[in-house]
Amino acid sequence: MRSDANIAGPMTDPVPGPRSESLGEDVSRETPPPMDDTPIGRAAQLAVEALGRAGEALPRPEQTRVMVVANQKGGVGKTTTTVNLAASLALHGARVLVIDLDPQGNASTALGIDHHAEVPSIYDVLVESKPLSDVVQPVPDVEGLFCAPATIDLAGAEIELVSLVARESRLDRAIQAYEQPLDYILIDCPPSLGLLTVNAMVAGAEVLIPIQCEYYALEGLGQLLRNVELVRGHLNPKLHVSTILLTMYDGRTRLASQVADEVRSHFGNEVLRTSIPRSVRISEAPSYGQTVLTYDPGSSGSLSYLEAAREIALRGAGRTAGQGLSVNYEAQHSTPEGTQ
Ligand code: ATP
Ligand code: MG
Numbered sequence: 001m002r003s004d005a006n007i008a009g010p011m012t013d014p015v016p017g018p019r020s021e022s023l024g025e026d027v028s029r030e031t032p033p034p035m036d037d038t039p040i041g042r043a044a045q046l047a048v049e050a051l052g053r054a055g056e057a058l059p060r061p062e063q064t065r066v067m068v069v070a071n072q073k074g075g076v077g078k079t080t081t082t083v084n085l086a087a088s089l090a091l092h093g094a095r096v097l098v099i100d101l102d103p104q105g106n107a108s109t110a111l112g113i114d115h116h117a118e119v120p121s122i123y124d125v126l127v128e129s130k131p132l133s134d135v136v137q138p139v140p141d142v143e144g145l146f147c148a149p150a151t152i153d154l155a156g157a158e159i160e161l162v163s164l165v166a167r168e169s170r171l172d173r174a175i176q177a178y179e180q181p182l183d184y185i186l187i188d189c190p191p192s193l194g195l196l197t198v199n200a201m202v203a204g205a206e207v208l209i210p211i212q213c214e215y216y217a218l219e220g221l222g223q224l225l226r227n228v229e230l231v232r233g234h235l236n237p238k239l240h241v242s243t244i245l246l247t248m249y250d251g252r253t254r255l256a257s258q259v260a261d262e263v264r265s266h267f268g269n270e271v272l273r274t275s276i277p278r279s280v281r282i283s284e285a286p287s288y289g290q291t292v293l294t295y296d297p298g299s300s301g302s303l304s305y306l307e308a309a310r311e312i313a314l315r316g317a318g319r320t321a322g323q324g325l326s327v328n329y330e331a332q333h334s335t336p337e338g339t340q
Contacts, residue, residue: 058092058310059317066175066185066204067243067312073220074191076212077247079106080282082188084301085208086111087291088309090145094183097136099171100150101200102190103157108149111139112289115149123153125174126199127160132178141294146182158194167195168235172203193227201231206242211263213249213256213275218263241267243315245308246275274307 069082079102086096099122100107100115108115114137115121124130125148132148139145161167175185186208187200201207207228211217225241232239244267250256264271276282279301285292292301 058089058094058313060094060183061313061316064182064185065206065316066187067206067208068187068189068197068200068204069208069210070189070197070200070224071209071211071221072191072193072197072224073212073216076217077210077245077276078102078191079110079188080286081208081210081245081247081276081305082186083107083110083286084282084291084293084305085309085312086145086184086186087139087142087293088306089184089313090139090142091293091306092309092313093144094313095144095146095181096184096186097146097148097182098139099148099185099187099200101154101171101187101196102150103152103155104190105150105152105154106286107188108147109289110286110291111145111147113137113139113147113149115151117151117153119149119151121151121153122148122171123151123157126154126157126170126196127164129170132174133180136178136180142291146180154196158192158196161195161199168198169202171199172236175203193223197227198231198235201228201239202236205236205238205240207239208243208245209241210245210247211259212247213259215255215259217259218266241270243312244271246271248278249275250278272308272311274304274311276304276308277301 069078071078082098086098090096098107098111101122105115120130120135122135125132125135135148136146137149139147161170164170166173171187185204187204189197189200209221209224211221228239228241244263246260246263249260260275277300279292279299281296281299282292282301285295288295292299292305296302
C-alpha cells in the first residue's frame with residue numbers, strides 16, 4: 001500500500017532544476033515531492049507498491065527489445081513517454097537504455113543527464129563512429145537505467161549524415177556493437193521523418209506511437225505509417241508498429257474519448273489499454289531533471305506509466321495484462337483482475 005507518510009516532507013524542490021525557480025508556490029501538487037534526502041529509488045518503489053503489486057517480477061525479453069518512439073507531430077508526448085516508460089521498466093528490474101535522438105535533448109534533460117556541447121553524445125556515435133559505450137551514462141538514482149544523450153551538435157547531423165557511408169544504418173551498427181546486456185532500448189525521435197528517425201527505424205523492430213488525445217491527433221499518421229512501410233520494405237524487414245499509447249487523456253472532455261475510440265477502432269490490438277492522463281505532475285517533472293516516477297511516485301501520471309510498462313512487458317512475452325486500469329485511472333489502490 002502506498003503510504004503518503006513516507007514521502008511527505010517540506011515543500012522544497014527535491015533537486016533544483018533549470019526552471020525550478022519559475023515553478024513557484026502556485027504549482028499544484030497531488031502529493032508533496034520527495035524530500036531532498038529521500039533515496040529516489042525508494043520513493044519510486046512506493047509507486048510500485050501503490051499499484052498493489054510490490055515485488056511483481058515482469059518477464060524479461062529473451063532478446064533486447066528496441067523500441068522506436070516516433071510521431072512526426074510535435075508535442076504529442078514522445079519524450080515524456082520514452083523517459084517515463086524507460087524508468088518504469090527499470091523499476092520493474094529491467095536494464096534499459098534511452099537513446100536521445102532529438103537535437104532538443106529533452107530526454108537527456110528529463111533524465112538529469114548533462115548534455116552541454118562538450119559532452120560525448122549520440123552525435124559522436126552517428127557522425128564520428130564513436131562506440132556507443134563511450135557516450136552512455138547511468139541515470140542518477142534509477143538503477144538499471146542508462147542514457148545516450150543528445151547535444152545541440154545533433155542539429156547538424158541530418159545534413160552531415162547525407163554524405164556518409166551507410167547513412168541510414170549507423171545507429172543500428174552502433175547498437176549491434178554495444179556489448180552491455182540490455183532488456184530494452186527506447187529511442188526518442190525528433191518531430192520529423194528525416195535521417196535521424198530513419199536511423200532509429202532501421203535499428204529497431206518495434207515502433208511505439210504516442211497519440212495525443214486532441215482533435216488533429218490522427219492527421220499525419222498516414223505519413224508516419226507509410227514511412228514505416230518504406231523502411232520495412234527496403235531497409236528493415238522486422239520493423240512494425242507494435243504499440244500505440246494514448247497520451248494527455250482528459251476524461252472530462254468528450255473529445256478525448258472520441259479520439260480514443262477512433263484510435264482504438266483504427267488500430268485495435270496495438271493500442272495499450274492504459275492511457276496516460278493529462279497531469280500537471282508529468283509536465284513538472286522534467287524541470288527537476290526527473291521522471292514522474294521519482295518526482296511524484298504516487299501520482300496518477302506515475303501509476304499510469306508503470307501500468308503501461310507492465311502491459312508492454314507482458315505483451316512482449318505473449319501474455320495479456322489482465323483487465324488493466326481504466327483510462328480515467330480511478331482505481332489507484334485496487335489490484336486489477338488478471339494480475340499475473
Ligand atoms: P517534440 O515533438 O517537441 O519532441 P514530444 O512529442 O516529445 O515533443 P513531450 O515533450 O513529451 O512531446 O510533451 C510535450 C509537452 O507536453 C511537454 O511540455 C510535456 O511536459 C507535456 N506533457 C506530456 N505528456 C503530458 C501529460 N500526460 N500531461 C500533461 N502534460 C504532458
Ligand atoms: Mg520530444
